[in-house]
Amino acid sequence: MTRQMFISESALKSLAEELVKAGTRLVGPARERNGDLVYREASDLGEIELGGDPPTRSLKEFFLPPTEVLLTYRQKQGDVEVTPAPHVFAPLVVIGARPCDAAAVAAVDKVMDWDYHDELWFGRRLATTIVSVACGGGDASCFCTAVGLAPDSAKGSDVLLVPVEGGFHAEILTEKGEALVKAHAARFTEGGKAEAAKAYRDAARGKVQANLSADPAKIRAFLEAGFDHPIWKGIALRCHGCGACAFVCPTCHCFDIVDEPDSIERGTRRRNWDTCQAAKFTLHGSGHNPRNEQNCRIRQRMMHKFAIYPARFGEILCTGCGRCIRVCPGGMDLLETLDKLGRLPAGAPAEAKRGAP
Amino acid sequence: MQELRELAKKLLAEGAVKVVVGYAEGRQGVRPIFAATPEDADKLIFDPRCVQNLATYLSPRRAHVAALGKLAVVVKGCDAMAAAGMIREAQRKRDDFVLIGVRCGGVLADPRASAAVTEATVAARCPGCEVREPKIVDHLLGPLPPAPPGASALDARIAELDAMTPEERFAFWTSELAKCVRCNACREICPMCFCVRCVCDKSQPQWIESSPHARGNLAWHMTRALHQAGRCVGCGECERACPVGIPLSLLNRKVARVVAERFDYVVSDDPEKPAPIGTYRLEDDQEFIR
Ligand code: SF4
Ligand code: SF4
Ligand code: SF4
Ligand code: SF4
Ligand code: SF4
Numbered sequence: 344m345t346r347q348m349f350i351s352e353s354a355l356k357s358l359a360e361e362l363v364k365a366g367t368r369l370v371g372p373a374r375e376r377n378g379d380l381v382y383r384e385a386s387d388l389g390e391i392e393l394g395g396d397p398p399t400r401s402l403k404e405f406f407l408p409p410t411e412v413l414l415t416y417r418q419k420q421g422d423v424e425v426t427p428a429p430h431v432f433a434p435l436v437v438i439g440a441r442p443c444d445a446a447a448v449a450a451v452d453k454v455m456d457w458d459y460h461d462e463l464w465f466g467r468r469l470a471t472t473i474v475s476v477a478c479g480g481g482d483a484s485c486f487c488t489a490v491g492l493a494p495d496s497a498k499g500s501d502v503l504l505v506p507v508e509g510g511f512h513a514e515i516l517t518e519k520g521e522a523l524v525k526a527h528a529a530r531f532t533e534g535g536k537a538e539a540a541k542a543y544r545d546a547a548r549g550k551v552q553a554n555l556s557a558d559p560a561k562i563r564a565f566l567e568a569g570f571d572h573p574i575w576k577g578i579a580l581r582c583h584g585c586g587a588c589a590f591v592c593p594t595c596h597c598f599d600i601v602d603e604p605d606s607i608e609r610g611t612r613r614r615n616w617d618t619c620q621a622a623k624f625t626l627h628g629s630g631h632n633p634r635n636e637q638n639c640r641i642r643q644r645m646m647h648k649f650a651i652y653p654a655r656f657g658e659i660l661c662t663g664c665g666r667c668i669r670v671c672p673g674g675m676d677l678l679e680t681l682d683k684l685g686r687l688p689a690g691a692p693a694e695a696k697r698g699a700p
Numbered sequence: 701m702q703e704l705r706e707l708a709k710k711l712l713a714e715g716a717v718k719v720v721v722g723y724a725e726g727r728q729g730v731r732p733i734f735a736a737t738p739e740d741a742d743k744l745i746f747d748p749r750c751v752q753n754l755a756t757y758l759s760p761r762r763a764h765v766a767a768l769g770k771l772a773v774v775v776k777g778c779d780a781m782a783a784a785g786m787i788r789e790a791q792r793k794r795d796d797f798v799l800i801g802v803r804c805g806g807v808l809a810d811p812r813a814s815a816a817v818t819e820a821t822v823a824a825r826c827p828g829c830e831v832r833e834p835k836i837v838d839h840l841l842g843p844l845p846p847a848p849p850g851a852s853a854l855d856a857r858i859a860e861l862d863a864m865t866p867e868e869r870f871a872f873w874t875s876e877l878a879k880c881v882r883c884n885a886c887r888e889i890c891p892m893c894f895c896v897r898c899v900c901d902k903s904q905p906q907w908i909e910s911s912p913h914a915r916g917n918l919a920w921h922m923t924r925a926l927h928q929a930g931r932c933v934g935c936g937e938c939e940r941a942c943p944v945g946i947p948l949s950l951l952n953r954k955v956a957r958v959v960a961e962r963f964d965y966v967v968s969d970d971p972e973k974p975a976p977i978g979t980y981r982l983e984d985d986q987e988f989i990r
Contacts, residue, residue: 375945377945377947379944379945399943399944399945400943400944409881409882409912410911410912410913410916483727483728484728577734577764579764580732580734580764580765580768581731581732581734583756583885583888583889583941584888585883585884585885585887585888585889585941586883586884586885586888587883587885587941587942587943589883590881590883590885590943591943599910601903601906601909601910601911603906603909603911603916613911613913615882615910615911615912616881616882616883616912618883621884621888622761623901635763636763636764636767637762637763637764638764668728670943672752672885672889672937672940672941673731673732673752673889674726674729674730674731674732674752674811676726676727676728678727679727
């Protein structure tokens with residue numbers, strides 16, 4: 344059973360001050376110069392926006408940065424010396440995470456600890472405490488409730504705050520959450536305001552539910568049987584294969600590993616974000632590309648998120664945050680696609696079995 | 701609107717084209733539609749929310765679109781310039797596609813906006829536009845609306861940058877480019893980035909580092925800006941596609957100005973006029989090799 348507490352707005356501000364004073368990195372949704380709302384390091388809770396628009400980029404870059412050094416190397420006449428990068432995992436507290444973004448890191452944990460335990464991912468995960476704030480139900484691109492989450496879901500959060508009069512009803516969910524509360528015990532009062540929080544939670548859920556009510560099980564059944572379905576033939580006509588959707592996605596986690604020489608003798612190995620929406624993602628050295636057009640690449644994205652990942656890890660690799668919809672320059676709309684797929688009967692019509700799209 | 705729909709239906713019925721690429725209402729704002737039937741053709745619209753540069757779909761890199769067969773594309777002046785650019789650079793032949801031109805009074809910055817075109821809402825590329833009645837097209841529809849209002853916000857911003865010291869300007873671009881995550885969205889959406897194999901994708905040797913660090917990002921954006929010199933049609937699609945909001949239009953418009961001054965060349969929808977990047981003229985200023 345989670346512990347219920349209350350924290351006032353001013354106490355949360357003091358808590359943030361104490362964290363910064365103690366040298367902990369404080370991260371939350373804050374404005375950039377051009378007006379974009381992004382998760383970034385802040386020196387004060389005043390910079391952080393605890394409600395309003397969803398941040399344009401997700402929380403994943405704090406665990407899987409767009410680029411990071413894995414090692415440096417030196418080589419001379421056949422001798423190679425490899426130095427692992429000196430990674431330091433400094434304590435970090437996120438305040439104001441969207442529940443969908445917190446849920447995303449928990450989903451990606453599965454693949455990062457599958458055939459290989461990703462030390463960099465988990466180094467940062469362990470050093471981070473996530474305090475989410477239930478959102479008011481997002482905008483017309485949000486569909487978290489259709490993928491088993493909600494604007495007030497607790498998945499992936501260490502503490503969940505729900506706005507109530509004068510402050511927040513707080514649910515302490517994990518040991519990391521308990522540790523945070525213990526270190527700042529004077530800021531919290533026992534008991535919470537579950538009653539007062541209920542109206543907010545119900546309204547927010549209702550708002551998102553109105554956007555999409557597709558059934559993920561039906562979508563998965565369609566995908567598992569419908570690899571050759573004619574719908575894939577034209578699904579991506581608008582799509583430019585630009586990958587912006589994957590780069591802003593909180594759960595997309597594919598990366599590329601490159602060696603970048605600094606000279607003939609020395610260089611750096613880095614890993615960088617990559618995406619299955621890029622034409623060269625599956626391009627073979629021979630010149631053959633098994634996903635030779637964008638229709639196949641979109642199918643791959645749908646399959647991975649709504650069939651393959653659920654089959655392997657028991658989780659949908661999508662949290663309904665809607666960023667791919669907001670960002671897409673071609674007007675692709677995942678919410679609309681899911682609605683469509685959810686209505687199709689599982690299995691491909693016989694005459695379509697012949698050619699792949 | 702009816703004129704556009706009737707024309708589209710006629711072209712489809714006659715078999716002149718397989719698909720008409722145009723604009724339609726989406727769940728949130730206007731987006732491209734690929735109309736292959738009379739029912740789809742009835743969804744076609746054109747209004748100031750029709751921001752997208754549809755000529756991009758003519759790019760030889762779009763295999764899934766090419767597979768549909770011959771296209772007719774609805775083009776504004778800026779889109780027509782891109783189609784002309786592809787012909788000029790021998791990527792497509794004029795007879796490969798049909799262009800349905802629309803007379804244009806400027807578009808909004810955002811296809812999801814619902815506002816009228818005013819000085820505050822107009823896309824930065826539109827004020828001062830000289831191709832509102834594209835000439836290269838097969839059909840030209842609609843009355844000519846009033847010119848887009850105001851002056852371009854880009855010109856004002858470029859003037860500010862020009863007034864900076866080189867150090868200040870470098871600091872500005874360094875901080876903007878630091879945001880780049882190297883998704884390549886700016887490249888993929890661009891009608892003039894049609895190379896099947898981009899120099900940035902070459903890895904043996906690796907000319908341009910693919911990592912989004914300061915060195916890689918600078919190399920990438922310098923390369924792209926120079927490859928767009930005398931070619932960019934100024935449609936602003938790269939900036940609209942950028943998920944981190946880098947003001948790429950400033951870079952491209954600045955380069956376009958340098959090309960205009962140095963080579964007396966302005967991108968137009970005339971595919972016959974040779975572009976400076978592929979031509980040599982004795983009278984070109986060559987002080988850089990002296
Ligand atoms: S769906 Fe949209 S954002 Fe994603 S690759 Fe296609 S055009 Fe780009
Ligand atoms: S997806 Fe759900 S949790 Fe995320 S911003 Fe939208 S409504 Fe809020
Ligand atoms: S640049 Fe010219 S043709 Fe293009 S949208 Fe603006 S006014 Fe229309
Ligand atoms: S560089 Fe940008 S503005 Fe120029 S043609 Fe390409 S997408 Fe349009
Ligand atoms: S679209 Fe933006 S983030 Fe992506 S590569 Fe281009 S400039 Fe960088």
